[in-house]
Amino acid sequence: MEKYKKLLKENGLKITPKRFAIISYFLKNNKYFTPYEIWKFMKKKFKKIGLPTIYRNLEQFEKIGILTRVEGEENRFYYGICKKTNKKHHHHIICTSCHKISDFEICNFGQLKKQVEEITEFDIKEHHLFLKGICQNCKKGV
Amino acid sequence: MEKYKKLLKENGLKITPKRFAIISYFLKNNKYFTPYEIWKFMKKKFKKIGLPTIYRNLEQFEKIGILTRVEGEENRFYYGICKKTNKKHHHHIICTSCHKISDFEICNFGQLKKQVEEITEFDIKEHHLFLKGICQNCKKGV
DNA sequence: TTTTAAATGAAAATCATTTTCATTTATAAA
DNA sequence: TTTATAAATGAAAATGATTTTCATTTAAAA
Ligand SMILES: [Mn+2]
Ligand SMILES: [Mn+2]
Ligand SMILES: [Zn+2]
Ligand SMILES: [Zn+2]
Numbered sequence: 001m002e003k004y005k006k007l008l009k010e011n012g013l014k015i016t017p018k019r020f021a022i023i024s025y026f027l028k029n030n031k032y033f034t035p036y037e038i039w040k041f042m043k044k045k046f047k048k049i050g051l052p053t054i055y056r057n058l059e060q061f062e063k064i065g066i067l068t069r070v071e072g073e074e075n076r077f078y079y080g081i082c083k084k085t086n087k088k089h090h091h092h093i094i095c096t097s098c099h100k101i102s103d104f105e106i107c108n109f110g111q112l113k114k115q116v117e118e119i120t121e122f123d124i125k126e127h128h129l130f131l132k133g134i135c136q137n138c139k140k141g142v
Numbered sequence: 143m144e145k146y147k148k149l150l151k152e153n154g155l156k157i158t159p160k161r162f163a164i165i166s167y168f169l170k171n172n173k174y175f176t177p178y179e180i181w182k183f184m185k186k187k188f189k190k191i192g193l194p195t196i197y198r199n200l201e202q203f204e205k206i207g208i209l210t211r212v213e214g215e216e217n218r219f220y221y222g223i224c225k226k227t228n229k230k231h232h233h234h235i236i237c238t239s240c241h242k243i244s245d246f247e248i249c250n251f252g253q254l255k256k257q258v259e260e261i262t263e264f265d266i267k268e269h270h271l272f273l274k275g276i277c278q279n280c281k282k283g284v
Numbered sequence: 285t286t287t288t289a290a291a292t293g294a295a296a297a298t299c300a301t302t303t304t305c306a307t308t309t310a311t312a313a314a
Numbered sequence: 315t316t317t318a319t320a321a322a323t324g325a326a327a328a329t330g331a332t333t334t335t336c337a338t339t340t341a342a343a344a
Contacts, residue, residue, distance in 0.1 A: 014310050014321060036300080050324040055301065057322095071213065075332090076300080093264050102262050108254045109271075120244050122235050122275040129251070129271050133264040156290060156341050178331085192293040197332065199291095217301090218331080 004066065007085060011064045021045055022057055023066060023081075031099040032070055032080030068092055070101065070130070091128070095135035102135075146208065149227060153206045163187055164199055165208060165223075173241040174212055174222030210234055212243065212272070233270070237277035244277075 004023050008015055025041055026033075039054045058079045061067040068082040070092065080101035084090045090105045109127045117124055146165050150157055167183055168175075181196045200221045203209040210224040212234065222243035226232045232247045251269045259266055 012321090016310075016322075018323090034300090048324065050326095051300095052302075052325090053323055075219065077217065093258070093262050093266070095264065096267065102264070104258055104261050106254065106257055106261065108250055112248065112250050115248055116235070116246055116273065117275075119246050119248065120235050120275075121278040122237065122244070122273070123281060124235070124273050124275040125238065126274040127271065128273075129269065131258065131264070131266050131270075132268040133259075133262075133266040136263040139265060154290090158291075158341075160292090176331090190293065192295095193331095194294090194333075195292055 003085070007064060007066060011060075013060060013064070018042065018046060018049065018053065019057060022054070023061070026067065026079070026081040030081060030101060032072060032078040032094060032101045033099075034076055034078055038079075068101070068103075070094060072099070091130065093131035093133060095138055096132050097134055097138040100135045100137070145227070149206060149208060153202075155202060155206070160184065160188060160191065160195065161199060164196070165203070168209065168221070168223040172223060172243060174214060174220035174236060174243045175241075176218055176220055180221075210243070210245075212236060214241070233272065235273035235275060237280055238274050239276055239280040242277045242279070 001020060001024070004020070005015055008019065013019070021042060022038060025038065035051065035054045035058055038058065039049070039051045042049050042054065058067060058069075062069050062079065065082055065085050065087075067079045070078050070080060072078040072094070078099075080092070080094070080099075082092070082103060084103050084105065088105055089107060090103045091107060092101055092103050094101045107129065109129065113124055113127075116122075143162060143166070146162070147157055150161065155161070163184060164180060167180065177193065177196045177200055180200065181191070181193045184191050184196065200209060204211050204221065207224055207227045207229075209221045212220050212222060214220040214236070220241075222234070222236070222241075224234070224245060226245050226247065230247055231249060232245045233249060234243055234245050236243045249271065251271065255266055255269075258264075
């Protein structure tokens with residue numbers, strides 16, 4: 001958790017038990033959740049906690065790279081842990097069965113970029129690669 | 143429009159003036175819009191038209207491949223024309239300046255797939271590549 | 285022309301997300 | 315350790331996108 005303490009500090013965010021609890025929950029589960037799901041969990045540990053606090057924190061955590069936001073079922077937005085908090089370029093993959101989320105650093109978009117720019121006549125500023133699949137546990141039927 | 147007439151028919155959707163007006167609007171503009179924006183336009187041409195009708199049609203059009211849904215500004219969902227209504231694998235690129243949307247068929251994800259599967263231990267089922275950039279017109283300052 | 289299911293409008297409901305504002309708390313200065 | 319300050323928070327209400335309901339209309343097929 002030292003890493004996260006540092007990250008919060010670096011970004012001018014205060015260190016609070018609630019923030020640590022949220023981060024721990026994501027770290028422990030490696031799954032993506034809705035703000036509401038996080039709130040349900042947090043209410044067990046903190047008798048007083050509002051849903052807006054969850055929304056506010058998840059948004060900030062995404063901004064500083066601790067979490068990533070993915071579009072999951074039912075056009076809802078979910079958040080999942082983003083382990084690559086270093087600034088390295090990377091992408092995410094989710095398991096449609098258990099909602100596990102992982103990240104990986106390999107990317108070959110660079111090889112494609114020029115060609116797409118020629119065909120579309122766009123200057124490409126961002127590329128987002130998003131993968132869906134079945135994770136190892138779900139393959140094994142866990 | 144014959145192409146779209148056929149597509150609607152093939153998918154068991156009735157041919158209506160409103161549907162054609164929606165499709166024409168997307169074809170004419172090559173930009174992505176919110177359902178509300180489409181509604182504002184449609185109200186000029188049809189004195190009676192409800193927002194739910196727009197939502198319902200946009201959703202159906204996406205399902206049959208006429209439109210694609212993209213996440214644009216402010217965490218809203220937008221729809222844009224999807225020219226590649228043939229079933230060919232393709233991806234989309236949007237202009238963050240004028241909201242133009244285009245599609246292109248080249249893709250090199252196949253070369254990456256095995257490697258990502260090894261690293262992440264996922265079986266990859268879907269990949270989505272989504273690009274943002276500046277279109278030719280906006281580059282020229284139009 | 286008749287029949288039938290799909291499409292629609294109007295109104296209300298839903299529900300995720302955000303805002304407001306008074307209170308609490310982490311942090312750093314004194 | 316106090317004190318000062320801005321950030322964080324909870325409660326409640328507001329917002330706003332999207333969906334549902336249901337009676338009516340309409341396209342398409344018989
Ligand atoms: Mn990449
Ligand atoms: Mn591809
Ligand atoms: Zn899984
Ligand atoms: Zn543009």
